[in-house]
Amino acid sequence: MKILIVEDEKELRENIITYLNSDNNVCEGASTLATAITKLEYYNYDCVLLDLGLPDGEGFAILEFLKEEMRGELVLIISAKNSVEDKIKGLNIGADDYLIKPFHLAELKARLEAIFRRKAANSNNKLVFHEITINLLGRTVDVNNTVVPLTRKEYDLLLYFIANKGRVISKNAIAEHLWGDEMDMTDNFHFLYTHIKNLRKKLQDASCKDYLISIYGIGYKFLPE
Amino acid sequence: MKLSAHYNRSNILITLSVLIVGAVIYFFAISYIIQKQLDRDLTEEMTEVVNYTNLHNSRPVLLDIDEEDIVFTETDQQHFKTIFYDAPFKHQIKNDGDDNNGRAVKTLISVNGKNYFLSITISRDSTEYLVQVIATITLALMAGLFLILFLTNRYVSNDLWKPFFDLLRQLKTFSISEHTRFTLTSHKIDEFNELENVVQQMSSRAKKDYRTLKQFTENASHEMMTPIAVITSKLDILIQDNSLSTAHYQQLQDIYSATSKLSRVNRSLLQLVKIENDLSDETEQLDLDQLIIEKADQFTELIDAKHIELSMDLNPRIIFASRALIDMLLNNLFSNAIRHNIDHGLLRVTLTEEEMIIQNSGILNQLNEDTLFERFQKSEKSEGTGLGLAIVKSICNVYGWNISYSYKEGQHFFKIIF
Numbered sequence: 001m002k003i004l005i006v007e008d009e010k011e012l013r014e015n016i017i018t019y020l021n022s023d024n025n026v027c028e029g030a031s032t033l034a035t036a037i038t039k040l041e042y043y044n045y046d047c048v049l050l051d052l053g054l055p056d057g058e059g060f061a062i063l064e065f066l067k068e069e070m071r072g073e074l075v076l077i078i079s080a081k082n083s084v085e086d087k088i089k090g091l092n093i094g095a096d097d098y099l100i101k102p103f104h105l106a107e108l109k110a111r112l113e114a115i116f117r118r119k120a121a122n123s124n125n126k127l128v129f130h131e132i133t134i135n136l137l138g139r140t141v142d143v144n145n146t147v148v149p150l151t152r153k154e155y156d157l158l159l160y161f162i163a164n165k166g167r168v169i170s171k172n173a174i175a176e177h178l179w180g181d182e183m184d185m186t187d188n189f190h191f192l193y194t195h196i197k198n199l200r201k202k203l204q205d206a207s208c209k210d211y212l213i214s215i216y217g218i219g220y221k222f223l224p225e
Numbered sequence: 226m227k228l229s230a231h232y233n234r235s236n237i238l239i240t241l242s243v244l245i246v247g248a249v250i251y252f253f254a255i256s257y258i259i260q261k262q263l264d265r266d267l268t269e270e271m272t273e274v275v276n277y278t279n280l281h282n283s284r285p286v287l288l289d290i291d292e293e294d295i296v297f298t299e300t301d302q303q304h305f306k307t308i309f310y311d312a313p314f315k316h317q318i319k320n321d322g323d324d325n326n327g328r329a330v331k332t333l334i335s336v337n338g339k340n341y342f343l344s345i346t347i348s349r350d351s352t353e354y355l356v357q358v359i360a361t362i363t364l365a366l367m368a369g370l371f372l373i374l375f376l377t378n379r380y381v382s383n384d385l386w387k388p389f390f391d392l393l394r395q396l397k398t399f400s401i402s403e404h405t406r407f408t409l410t411s412h413k414i415d416e417f418n419e420l421e422n423v424v425q426q427m428s429s430r431a432k433k434d435y436r437t438l439k440q441f442t443e444n445a446s447h448e449m450m451t452p453i454a455v456i457t458s459k460l461d462i463l464i465q466d467n468s469l470s471t472a473h474y475q476q477l478q479d480i481y482s483a484t485s486k487l488s489r490v491n492r493s494l495l496q497l498v499k500i501e502n503d504l505s506d507e508t509e510q511l512d513l514d515q516l517i518i519e520k521a522d523q524f525t526e527l528i529d530a531k532h533i534e535l536s537m538d539l540n541p542r543i544i545f546a547s548r549a550l551i552d553m554l555l556n557n558l559f560s561n562a563i564r565h566n567i568d569h570g571l572l573r574v575t576l577t578e579e580e581m582i583i584q585n586s587g588i589l590n591q592l593n594e595d596t597l598f599e600r601f602q603k604s605e606k607s608e609g610t611g612l613g614l615a616i617v618k619s620i621c622n623v624y625g626w627n628i629s630y631s632y633k634e635g636q637h638f639f640k641i642i643f
Contacts, residue, residue, distance in 0.1 A: 009451050015458035080450035082495060084507075084549060102454035102488050105461040153526060168464045172481045179527070191530035217474035218464055218481075 001116065002044070005029045006036040006062065007051040007078065016049065019105040020112070022166070033057045037065055040073075047074040047112060050095070052086060063093040074115050078103070104173035106164045113163040129162050131208055143206035153178055154199040161212065161222035170219040196220065229382040233375075240374055244367045255359055259352045260328070264309050267330040270295075270345050271307075278336050294327075294346040302340060305333035314348045325350055388417045392424060399428060401435045402501045443498050446491045453488045460484070486610065493612035496553060497600075500619040507547040514539040514576055520555040521574070524563060532569045539576040544643070546624055554620045557613040558583050558639060564609065571636070583639045591632035598628070 003020060007013040008031045017027040030036035033056045052059040066073055075095040079086060087098045096115040099108060117136055127134040133142040139155055141148045160177055171189050200212055211223045270293060277285045284297055294315060314327025329346040388410060395407050407425045412418055460481055517539060528535050562572050562585035570586040596602045598618040603611040621628045627642045
């Protein structure tokens with residue numbers, strides 16, 4: 001995937017690039033509206049990560065530019081403003097998703113993959129990871145052609161892990177992904193262990209290789225191989 | 226007691242006393258004048274009699290035609306000072322037995338070398354009638370004046386105070402967070418105009434200060450979001466490092482938790498600011514019972530993790546509110562009821578047309594209801610932001626609902642009366 005990251009905060013931009021720069025992704029950064037428009041005029045991208053509050057204007061201008069030019073770039077808005085109006089406005093002008101700062105990079109990656117899959121859903125609605133096949137439309141999971149019955153949360157968890165394969169994901173990031181950070185439950189991760197344990201067991205019961213390793217004290221890692 | 230009543234009362238008291246004192250003075254003055262007049266008449270009469278005796282050297286023939294009573298009494302006294310005094314008056318002709326009031330004069334007169342007391346009495350009938358007429362007119366005038374004063378005070382002062390009460394009514398409904406303005410009406414009374422102007426200026430200043438403060442909270446919270454985002458992303462990158470030890474990871478986990486709490490506090494502050502902004506545009510018709518079922522569903526895993534027994538008794542209830550706010554409200558109430566619950570505890574939600582009750586068992590003893598809904602009030606053990614119930618309270622305020630807390634036998638009750 002070729003991704004343009006429009007974000008004026010240098011540290012954040014570079015961290016996003018570092019995190020996303022693998023899995024055959026190519027990331028480029030832009031810190032202003034003008035630079036972003038120039039880049040978009042010359043190159044095509046698969047996806048644009050767009051911060052709304054830029055030093056030389058609101059990020060909506062980029063959405064309008066893309067709409068006028070009838071471009072196919074996916075747009076994921078990243079904004080510090082948790083504003084319903086901004087969200088509705090963004091989605092109306094053509095953004096595909098809206099992520100509020102602060103966010104975990106794992107969440108960003110999962111969202112990116114999700115909107116990318118949604119776009120590709122017409123041609124390919126299956127996600128294959130080694131012996132695991134995920135039917136994205138029916139939300140079912142097969143391992144070696146055997147259906148693995150997963151709950152809604154376990155299914156979300158599996159997709160999340162696959163999107164962030166090879167990365168260490170913190171418990172906080174997983175909990176916030178599954179329940180949202182407004183749930184305010186991070187003082188107690190017990191419920192999380194249960195879900196991960198169940199998912200792991202169900203996959204192993206279907207003789208799937210155990211890709212999930214626990215990193216003591218911080219979280220989990222889903223092995224790419 | 227109202228100021229106008231106070232004013233009215235003292236006004237009437239003063240008027241009344243002045244009128245009474247005036248009437249008394251008036252009465253005595255008239256009495257005095259009349260007495261003087263009678264005495265003058267008597268003196269004239271006496272002079273006539275004395276002249277007559279001097280001229281004819283005999284006592285005058287007493288005539289009963291005149292409205293006077295002349296009596297001669299022999300005496301040995303040589304000296305007597307003429308005196309005037311009140312005496313009963315006996316009518317000589319139409320003596321009906323009644324003694325009327327009269328005025329008399331007594332003097333020493335000498336006829337043919339003999340000394341006599343001469344006393345002349347005249348009736349005061351006519352003068353008393355005059356006094357009565359004057360007194361009646363005066364009393365009628367007093368009563369009339371009194372009534373007019375009373376009515377004027379009552380109606381004119383009510384009218385006068387009207388702008389004041391209008392202003393008072395507006396002040397009562399004044400809310401610093403609302404966008405309403407004082408409606409100024411121009412009056413004839415300078416004091417009220419001034420008062421209104423001052424109140425108007427004060428309220429706009431308070432509102433401006435409040436807006437500035439709110440703006441500051443909003444900006445400060447927003448500005449913090451980006452640095453928190455940087456910290457979070459740095460942590461996300463840092464934990465990818467294979468060379469980290471378990472001890473490092475544990476430190477990092479603490480930073481994660483602190484950062485996430487910081488971001489939640491920030492987000493809650495922003496929510497509080499947002500709740501107080503006008504959200505009437507977002508009002509829609511909502512089935513509260515359905516929303517509660519959905520919310521309970523979202524929390525299923527957390528409820529199960531603590532083995533909490535959830536029971537719901539929901540009657541259909543339609544509310545008109547903002548979906549986002551109601552979601553926030555239920556989120557906070559549910560997460561509180563679960564977070565502070567005990568293992569194998571109880572959570573019960575009751576919804577009727579009039580009220581919603583969330584009941585849960587808890588680790589804590591009774592909470593202090595006075596401070597419970599204030600910002601940053603939380604128990605020592607609580608990992609929450611301390612803003613959850615403040616948010617709940619704010620949302621209830623938006624819709625004019627009343628939220629209360631009670632505790633009974635290990636159970637906490639949060640009750641919202643619609």
